[in-house]
Amino acid sequence: MQAFFSDEQLLHEPRQFMRLGRISAPTDLPSRAGSLQAALAARGIAVQAPPDFGREPLLAVHGADYLDYLENAYARWQALKGPGVDPGPEVLPNLSPYLSGRVEADGRPPCPSPSIVAQTGYYLSDLSCPIGPHTWRSALRSTHSAVAAADHVAAHGGAAYALCRPSGHHAHRDRAGGFCYLNSSAAAAARLRRTHGRVAVLDVDAHHGDGTQQIFYRRADVMTASLHADPAGYYPFYSGYAHERGHGEGEGFNLNLPLPHGSGNDPFLRALDTALAALAGHAPQALVLALGFDTYKDDPISVLRLDIDAYREIGARIGALGLPTVVVQEGGYMVEAIGPALDAFLQGLGRS
Numbered sequence: 239m240q241a242f243f244s245d246e247q248l249l250h251e252p253r254q255f256m257r258l259g260r261i262s263a264p265t266d267l268p269s270r271a272g273s274l275q276a277a278l279a280a281r282g283i284a285v286q287a288p289p290d291f292g293r294e295p296l297l298a299v300h301g302a303d304y305l306d307y308l309e310n311a312y313a314r315w316q317a318l319k320g321p322g323v324d325p326g327p328e329v330l331p332n333l334s335p336y337l338s339g340r341v342e343a344d345g346r347p348p349c350p351s352p353s354i355v356a357q358t359g360y361y362l363s364d365l366s367c368p369i370g371p372h373t374w375r376s377a378l379r380s381t382h383s384a385v386a387a388a389d390h391v392a393a394h395g396g397a398a399y400a401l402c403r404p405s406g407h408h409a410h411r412d413r414a415g416g417f418c419y420l421n422s423s424a425a426a427a428a429r430l431r432r433t434h435g436r437v438a439v440l441d442v443d444a445h446h447g448d449g450t451q452q453i454f455y456r457r458a459d460v461m462t463a464s465l466h467a468d469p470a471g472y473y474p475f476y477s478g479y480a481h482e483r484g485h486g487e488g489e490g491f492n493l494n495l496p497l498p499h500g501s502g503n504d505p506f507l508r509a510l511d512t513a514l515a516a517l518a519g520h521a522p523q524a525l526v527l528a529l530g531f532d533t534y535k536d537d538p539i540s541v542l543r544l545d546i547d548a549y550r551e552i553g554a555r556i557g558a559l560g561l562p563t564v565v566v567q568e569g570g571y572m573v574e575a576i577g578p579a580l581d582a583f584l585q586g587l588g589r590s
């Protein structure tokens with residue numbers, strides 16, 4: 239197995255995260271990557287830096303206006319500094335504009351205002367995704383890792399692992415959210431579509447993969463399925479419900495399986511079997527697995543109760559599909575647990 243990661247992905251170092259009305263310590267720590275790297279090294283899996291693809295693979299899943307915003311927001315924010323004006327160390331929104339929450343709605347036009355303050359409200363959907371000096375570069379390189387893994391799988395088959403940090407699955411076509419800026423799983427799926435007619439994205443992170451769902455909601459060529467904690471009481475709250483099944487040509491190509499909070503291995507694995515059966519009905523030729531470990535019972539933001547054995551079982555079920563598979567790392571915030579979780583997953587996958 240080949241893994242992909244760039245040291246530039248460590249540069250993003252968020253300082254603030256609004257939780258329950260308080261500015262709190264961030265959970266997406268750079269040390270997460272070290273724990274995952276150690277697990278790869280222990281299994282003798284080589285890690286390669288991805289090529290610098292630039293923006294090109296992102297344009298398949300994100301609007302150019304959004305990419306312009308993300309790339310330049312920090313410098314523009316700092317340029318606000320002047321007499322009596324002292325912008326904070328990170329870009330964060332002052333306001334939340336009205337947005338259609340309807341997942342079947344068309345994408346939005348570019349932000350009508352040229353103001354960096356207006357655009358920050360428009361393009362950052364919550365207070366968990368501050369933009370610091372290196373955020374764009376880290377997010378870009380994180381997505382490059384996923385694209386390189388897709389290219390590797392397209393060329394050689396089998397499975398490849400993209401150590402994506404920051405994560406991506408909450409990033410919509412034109413919105414950052416939930417620690418995510420650029421949607422690496424979606425970019426990998428779009429990349430695989432160049433060589434494979436039908437691609438599936440299966441998301442087993444604790445949170446609904448709302449960005450990935452939105453990006454492919456009207457498409458039949460990329461099926462999306464997500465298992466996650468019931469969003470009625472958990473981020474991202476506004477989507478992830480079972481009645482969201484896709485729209486237009488994409489009708490029937492999105493599957494959400496929300497789980498009761500407190501669910502452990504057995505209900506999670508049963509839901510996984512349901513998702514795999516549904517995916518099999520569409521006969522995908524390649525798979526992107528959006529793999530999160532914030533389902534772990536002791537994760538600081540988890541409401542699910544998986545133990546390490548679950549990740550071995552997930553790996554075994556994915557490996558048994560025999561599909562070309564890109565594994566994209568999503569969440570998982572208990573630094574001491576995510577290495578053993580990845581190790582168990584890879585053991586189950588049986589291809590390392």
Ligand SMILES: [Zn+2]
Binds near residue numbers: 443445530532568569
């Ligand atoms: Zn998550």
